[in-house]
Amino acid sequence: SFGSFGSFGSFGSFGSLTIAFNRFCHSACRNLVLCSFLASATSLQHSTMNSIGLSLSPWWSCLLSPRVPLARALRSALSVAACSPEQRTGCHYSNAPSMHVFSRSMKRLQKDRAAQSSLDSLTYSFLYDGITQRTFERLEDIEEGSRKFARIADVGSRLRAKDLKRLQRLVNATRVDQTHFSEATVAVDKQLYSVESQQEGLDLEVNHLVADEEDLPFADGQYDLVVSTMSLHWVNDLPKALMRIRKSLKPDGVFLGSMFGGRTLQELRDAFLVADQERHAGAGLRVSPMAGIADCGNLLSRAGFALPTVDSDVLKVNYPDAFALLDELRNMGEQNAPVLSSSLKRETLLAAAAAYQALYPNPDNTIPATFEVMYMIGWAPHHTQPTPKERGSAQRSLIDELGAKPQPLL
Numbered sequence: 289s290f291g292s293f294g295s296f297g298s299f300g301s302f303g304s305l306t307i308a309f310n311r312f313c314h315s316a317c318r319n320l321v322l323c324s325f326l327a328s329a330t331s332l333q334h335s336t337m338n339s340i341g342l343s344l345s346p347w348w349s350c351l352l353s354p355r356v357p358l359a360r361a362l363r364s365a366l367s368v369a370a371c372s373p374e375q376r377t378g379c380h381y382s383n384a385p386s387m388h389v390f391s392r393s394m395k396r397l398q399k400d401r402a403a404q405s406s407l408d409s410l411t412y413s414f415l416y417d418g419i420t421q422r423t424f425e426r427l428e429d430i431e432e433g434s435r436k437f438a439r440i441a442d443v444g445s446r447l448r449a450k451d452l453k454r455l456q457r458l459v460n461a462t463r464v465d466q467t468h469f470s471e472a473t474v475a476v477d478k479q480l481y482s483v484e485s486q487q488e489g490l491d492l493e494v495n496h497l498v499a500d501e502e503d504l505p506f507a508d509g510q511y512d513l514v515v516s517t518m519s520l521h522w523v524n525d526l527p528k529a530l531m532r533i534r535k536s537l538k539p540d541g542v543f544l545g546s547m548f549g550g551r552t553l554q555e556l557r558d559a560f561l562v563a564d565q566e567r568h569a570g571a572g573l574r575v576s577p578m579a580g581i582a583d584c585g586n587l588l589s590r591a592g593f594a595l596p597t598v599d600s601d602v603l604k605v606n607y608p609d610a611f612a613l614l615d616e617l618r619n620m621g622e623q624n625a626p627v628l629s630s631s632l633k634r635e636t637l638l639a640a641a642a643a644y645q646a647l648y649p650n651p652d653n654t655i656p657a658t659f660e661v662m663y664m665i666g667w668a669p670h671h672t673q674p675t676p677k678e679r680g681s682a683q684r685s686l687i688d689e690l691g692a693k694p695q696p697l698l
Contacts, residue, residue, distance in 0.1 A: 388524050388627050389524055389576075389577065389626065389627060390522050390523075390524055390576065390625050390626065390627065391625050391626065391627050392469070392500070392502065392522075392524070392625075394625040395522050395621075395625040396469055396470050398618075398621045398623060398625060399468075399469075399470035399472070399473050399621040400470050400471070400472040400473070401621070402473075402618070402619055402620060402621030403470060403472040403473040403475075403476045403621075404472055404476075405619060413446075413620055415518075415603070415605070415620070415659060416446070416517070416518055416620070418603070419517055419518055419546055419661055420445065420447065420451055420517050420518075422546075422601060422661070422663070423515070423517050423544060423545075423546045423663060424451070424454060424455070424458065426544065426663055426665060427455075427458055427459070427542075427544055428458060430542065430665070435459065436459065436460040436512075437459035437460065437461055437512035437513040437541075437542070438460070438461065438462045438463065438512055439461075439462070439463050439465075439510065439511045439512050439513075440455065440459070440461050440463070440464045440465070440511060440512065440513045440514070440515065441464075441465045441467065441506065441510075441511045441513075441514045441515070441533075441536065442464055442465065442466040442467065442515050442516070443467055443501055443504065443514060443515070443516035443519060443520075443533065444467065444468050444469070444501055444516055444517075444518070444519025444520070445466075445515055445516055445517040445518070445519060446466075446468065446473065446477060447464075447466065447515070447517075448480065448481075448484060449480075449481055449484035449485045449487070449488045449490050450484070450488055452464060452485075452490060452492055452494065453488050453490050453492075455515075456490070456492055459512075459513060461492065461513075462492070462493065463492070463493040463494075463495075464492060464493070464494045464495070465494075465495045465497060465511075466494060466495065466496050466497065467497045467498070467499040467501075467504070468496075468497075468498065468499070468519075469498065469499065469500040469501060470498075470621075471498050474496050474497070474498050477496055478496050481494060481496070501516075501519060501520065501522075501523050501529050502523055502524060502525055502528070502529055504529065504532045504533070504536070506532065506533075506535075506536035507536065508535050508536065509535075509536070509537070509538050509539070510536050510537075510538075511536050511537055511538065511541060512537070512538055512541050512542075513537075513541060513542050513543075513544065514533050514536060514537060514541070514542075514543045514544070514545075515544050515545070516533070516543075516544075516545040516546075516547075517545065517546045517547075518546060518547060518548070519547065520545060520547045521547040521548045521576075521578055521579070522576075522625070526579075526587055527587055527590050527591055530543075530587055530588065530590075530591035530593070530666075531590075531591040531592060533591070534591050534592050534593055534666065534668060537668035538668065539668055539669070539670040540667060540668060540670035540672065540673065541667070541668040542665065542666075542667055542668075543593065543664070543665070543666045543667075543668075544664070544665055545663070545664040545665075546661055546662060546663045546664065547578075547579070547661070547662055547664075548578050548659065548660065548661060548662070549578055549579065549580060549581065549584075549600055549660035549661060549662040550577075550578045550579060550580040550583075550660065551602065551658055551660035552575075552578055552658065552659050552660045553575050553657060553658065553659070554658050555644060555647070555648045555655070555656060555657060555658060556574075556575055556610070556613065556640075556644065556657065557574070557575040558643075558647060559610065559640045559641070559643040559644035559647060559648075560572065560574035560575065560636075560640045560643075562639075562640070562643040562647070563636050563637075563639035563640035563642075563643055564636065566639060567633070567635060567636050567639055568636070572630050572632075573624070573626050573628065573630075574624060574632070574640075575624060576624050576625070576626065578660075579662065581598055581599075581600050581662060584598045584662045584664050585598045588664060588666045591666070592669070593666025593667060593668070593669075594666070594667045594668070594669045594670070594673055595665075595666070595667045595673060595674075596664070596665070596666045597664070597665040597666075598662060598663065598664050598665075599662075599663050600660055600661065600662050600663070601660070601661045601663065602658060602659070602660050602661075603658070603659040603660075603661065604656050604657070604658060604659075605656070605657050605659065606650060606652075606654040606655065606656055606657075607654060607655055607656075607657055608654055608655075609641060609644075609645065609654075609655060610640065610641040610644040610645070610655060611641060613655070613657050
């Protein structure tokens with residue numbers, strides 16, 4: 289029963305063991321699948337990143353279902369190793385145009401509801417405000433107001449009048465195009481800007497556009513600066529979106545972005561792992577997958593950005609209980625939106641809340657929530673940018689300059 293499940297004093301150690309067991313089994317399944325795929329990679333016709341993800345879709349989807357035991361998932365991964373390359377590429381996922389992890393229609397509906405549920409639609413976005421200010425601090429470190437970025441694109445950031453005023457002061461902006469893929473959000477932002485711009489005394493041309501981050505309608509060489517805060521972590525084809533942003537920049541233009549990272553909501557992820565394992569003998573995709581700091585750097589390089597820079601920041605927020613956290617995420621429109629969705633039963637939710645409280649209690653009986661933020665900076669290539677010297681072009685030895693003698697290696 290749920291009462292006994294949440295009242296045992298040894299539940300914390302049981303939860304820790306369950307989390308460790310789940311992580312071990314999932315890592316084993318993933319390694320088996322990847323090894324079997326790489327063994328036949330040379331014979332595959334589609335070797336792009338998207339086709340890799342698509343070919344793996346039928347296999348890792350079994351790991352995400354809360355109703356499939358881990359033992360069956362292991363057997364499925366082992367059976368993949370015995371498949372021929374033709375059988376692997378013959379699945380119905382291999383002919384799809386791109387890999388889809390998130391349901392954009394579901395996420396659009398969530399953002400619409402979040403925009404319409406509160407008076408100013410940003411009551412619950414204190415995280416957004418703090419992250420936006422930290423993102424602008426990186427822009428201050430870059431330019432210090434010495435350069436003019438006349439045309440700016442805001443991709444899903446929902447910058448408010450006070451943010452736009454600061455942006456105008458930093459980079460001498462004259463026009464900002466704000467885009468969001470939720471029509472309700474764009475309508476609310478228009479109303480907010482008409483009121484707040486008068487209060488802030490802002491004299492800036494701002495255009496509000498409905499546009500999907502996965503298919504941005506930007507022309508090549510259109511903007512001096514593109515800003516995107518807390519939006520790109522819901523994009524399915526992130527390399528394509530970043531490449532479109534890079535092409536929309538003028539030579540030596542700047543992309544400044546931030547999004548949630550891999551350690552975001554790690555406590556909630558562990559709590560649901562324990563609850564799903566106890567209730568369904570499996571593991572479900574309850575918290576969306578997110579990129580790590582190395583992934584962000586690789587994405588920037590793959591998109592063609594020069595001088596890519598990535599750093600991270602970890603924020604800790606305390607909540608009364610798991611339900612308060614989930615309510616906060618829903619009002620921000622940041623709840624999960626997977627393509628392979630599974631129903632969340634009431635008993636599983638209650639079990640996850642109990643596991644959260646037992647595994648991560650604060651001294652004041654609140655619970656912590658971790659939010660990792662990735663900050664990205666990339667430049668459109670230009671001949672004036674510093675580049676490393678060619679290998680072997682040095683004229684003098686560093687040993688001679690330092691006056692040190694080489695030491696033998698032991």
